[in-house]
Amino acid sequence: MMMKKWLTIGALALSLSLGSAATRADDAPADGGAGANADRIDIDADSFVEGSLYFVVYHELGHAMVSEFNxxxxxxxxxxxxxxxxKLMTPDEDETTPDYLLGAMKSWFLFGSMTKVNDIAWWDEHGTDSQRAFRIACLLYGADAKKFTDIADTVKLPEERRARCEHESQMNSTSWDTLLDEDSYGDEDKVAEDSEKPEITYEETSKFPDQEAYLKKLGLLEDIATFMHDNYKFKNGIKFTAKECGQINAFWSPGERTLTVCYEIVNAYQTLAKNIDTEE
Ligand SMILES: [Zn+2]
Structure with a gap:
């Protein structure tokens, strides 16, 4: 039986109209400093869009690993x-600025600043948007407190959370290393000779031709397909699909073994990036 469950990046079906006036307290954005944090993260529009999209696809790759490797x-x-x-997007020792992770953090803070208190889906399987942004900051800070102090400062990560970040980051990293143990899933030398990269399809779209062209040029799906193939032992037959979905989303479908990126989510990040540019 085909599994209908989708594992998604989250409920991004939000209004992209920035700055709509809030009239009542319970109609106000659940900000908690999210808007100010988004403003303080200073990156260019390209890093914002690219970083947000890489985060989305690595997130879905995680769902794929969970279901494919049980x-x-x-x-x-x-x-x-x-x-x-x-973890996958945290810079190596010789890289300095984690622009792509800053892009992902900025987008989660932006979403957090735009969601009204009454619209927060408390029942959702994801953390709130702002929590997801703060967790990235904590994991980065925990990975190298000296190197990433500026980032923790920028988003005003409180000391009481910082004190736990090194442990949290180590747990995150070693847990994934254990799960993706070389003997089982992670040794490049053990990739079967006949193993194939996921098949990538860009479906035709009348509404989002620019987003289709952008994704192709960025090469994100090709990049992550190569990363998967070279580092992990996925069984053949996984598909990557970019298409018009009718919603702002990206998702892994376990039954169909397909990772889908909707053109709508590309458009959403591009639209947000334009707003960032006009604010400056
Ligand atoms: Zn998810």
Whole structure:
């Protein structure tokens, strides 16, 4: 039986109209400093869009790993795969600025600043948008407190959380390393000779031709397909699809073994990036 469950990046079906006036307290954005944090993260529009999209696809790759390798997950899977995306996107020692992770953080803070208190889906399987942004900051800070102090300062990550970030980051990293153990899933030398990269399809779209062209030029899906193929032992037959979905989303469909990126989510980040540019 085909699994209908989708594991998604989250409920991004939000209004992209920035700055709509809030008239009542319970109609106000659940800001908690999210808007100010988004403003303070200073990156260019390209890094914002690219970083946000890479985070989204690494997040979905995490869901793919969980279902394809039958990984044990304790706690919320959504948090776990956000952790994987952050781990994979944390700069190596010789890289300095984690622009792509800053892009992802900025977009989660922006979404957090735009969601009204009454619209927060408390029942959702994801953390709130702002929590997801703060967790990235914590995992980064925990990975190298000296190197990433500026980032923790920028988003005003409180000392009481910072004190736990090193442990949280180590747990995240070693847990994924254990799950993706070399003997089982992670040794490049053991990739079967006949293993194939995921097949990538860009479906035709009348509404989002620019987003289709942008995705192709960025090469995000090709990049992550190569990363998957070279580092993990996925069984053949996985598909990557970019298409018009009728919603702002990206998702992994376990039954169809397909990772889908909707042109709408590309458009959403591009639209947000334009707003960032006009604010400056
Ligand atoms: Zn998800």
């Amino acid at each position: 990984l044990a997950v304790v706690g919320r899977e959504e948090d776990a795969v956000d952790g994987l995306a952050t």
